Amino acid sequence: MKILITGANGQLGTDLLLRLDKSGAIVIPFDREALDITDARAIARVVGSLKPDAIINCAAYTKVDLAEKERDKAFSVNRDGPALLARTAQGHGAQLIHISTDFVFDGKKSSPYNEDDQTAALNVYGESKLAGEIEIARRMSEYAIIRASWLYGASGANFVKTIIRLASERERLNVVYDQVGAPTSTTDLSDAVIALLQRRFDGTAKSGVYHFSNEGVASWYDFAVAILNEARLHGLSLKCRSIEPILSKDYPTSARRPAYSVLDKTKIKKACGLVIPHWAAALKNTMSALYGKSYA
Numbered sequence: 001m002k003i004l005i006t007g008a009n010g011q012l013g014t015d016l017l018l019r020l021d022k023s024g025a026i027v028i029p030f031d032r033e034a035l036d037i038t039d040a041r042a043i044a045r046v047v048g049s050l051k052p053d054a055i056i057n058c059a060a061y062t063k064v065d066l067a068e069k070e071r072d073k074a075f076s077v078n079r080d081g082p083a084l085l086a087r088t089a090q091g092h093g094a095q096l097i098h099i100s101t102d103f104v105f106d107g108k109k110s111s112p113y114n115e116d117d118q119t120a121a122l123n124v125y126g127e128s129k130l131a132g133e134i135e136i137a138r139r140m141s142e143y144a145i146i147r148a149s150w151l152y153g154a155s156g157a158n159f160v161k162t163i164i165r166l167a168s169e170r171e172r173l174n175v176v177y178d179q180v181g182a183p184t185s186t187t188d189l190s191d192a193v194i195a196l197l198q199r200r201f202d203g204t205a206k207s208g209v210y211h212f213s214n215e216g217v218a219s220w221y222d223f224a225v226a227i228l229n230e231a232r233l234h235g236l237s238l239k240c241r242s243i244e245p246i247l248s249k250d251y252p253t254s255a256r257r258p259a260y261s262v263l264d265k266t267k268i269k270k271a272c273g274l275v276i277p278h279w280a281a282a283l284k285n286t287m288s289a290l291y292g293k294s295y296a
């Protein structure tokens with residue numbers, strides 16, 4: 001099996017490559033410089049010459065707050081890029097697996113969102129990702145979109161690394177507790193992507209949207225507390241003595257975020273026979289990957 005990966009230098013792309021290394025598949029990674037997903041001619045040339053069996057799109061514009069100012073850029077990468085990939089994949093009979101986000105929802109529910117729930121993005125990033133999903137569904141008869149939430153991994157910039165950096169600089173941190181979701185490690189999401197791709201090839205997983213995150217529920221405050229507990233177990237020197245739970249209204253950001261964005265994972269678990277680790281266990285694994293297995 002020949003798999004083309006876009007956005008291969010991102011946090012998900014990096015871990016996906018590591019996981020696919022052991023799969024026996026021929027994997028052809030492209031970072032943004034090698035393949036810009038908004039460049040129609042480049043996509044046609046690369047896909048036409050390599051003839052991949054599958055394309056996994058890890059490329060995205062992911063700067064949620066900046067997207068409020070850079071609407072056109074966000075839509076170009078998150079809507080037009082996936083549209084081009086979908087058209088080309090459809091033309092070449094390749095599978096497409098695309099990654100989307102919990103930010104397609106407005107967070108007004110109080111029970112986990114399933115794939116059929118009404119979408120209503122609160123910010124430009126979410127709108128642009130939703131537009132990408134719609135373009136793929138319009139252009140392909142068979143596809144797979146995985147919506148994930150609160151992604152972090154050992155590579156790239158993310159909440160885990162930001163909290164550790166801030167905690168090494170400041171004595172006190174304020175973190176919001178009225179936004180609730182589920183942190184998702186890029187290694188566990190990579191395993192889910194690979195499992196879904198295999199089921200798409202053997203015909204046992206249907207075309208459509210799937211939700212994935214680690215198990216459990218957390219606020220950003222809960223997640224930050226767990227990150228710092230893990231950091232201390234790994235012997236990191238932290239200046240921070242207290243983390244204060246605060247309300248979102250006291251931490252204004254350019255982009256509005258859903259208050260509740262827990263995803264219901266029943267569909268992907270059934271389709272792929274997945275047993276998904278709890279977010280706290282997944283965090284331990286990532287912290288060990290980052291800082292070594294220095295505690296018992």
Ligand SMILES: NC(=O)c1ccc[n+]([C@@H]2O[C@H](COP(=O)([O-])OP(=O)(O)OC[C@H]3O[C@@H](n4cnc5c(N)ncnc54)[C@H](OP(=O)(O)O)[C@@H]3O)[C@@H](O)[C@H]2O)c1
Nearest residue numbers: 007009010011012032036037059060062099101148150151
């Ligand atoms: N991060 C989260 O919390 C989160 C949550 C839910 C869902 N997701 C989704 O999960 C997926 C993976 O996210 P991630 O966290 O791995 O993102 P990431 O670390 O920001 O990686 C995205 C990659 O896409 C590349 N890229 C940007 N524009 C491109 C273009 N025009 N052509 C080709 N590549 C381009 C970026 O390159 P440069 O670095 O050079 O710009 C970067 O390497 C995305 O679809 C994202 O929307 C993320």
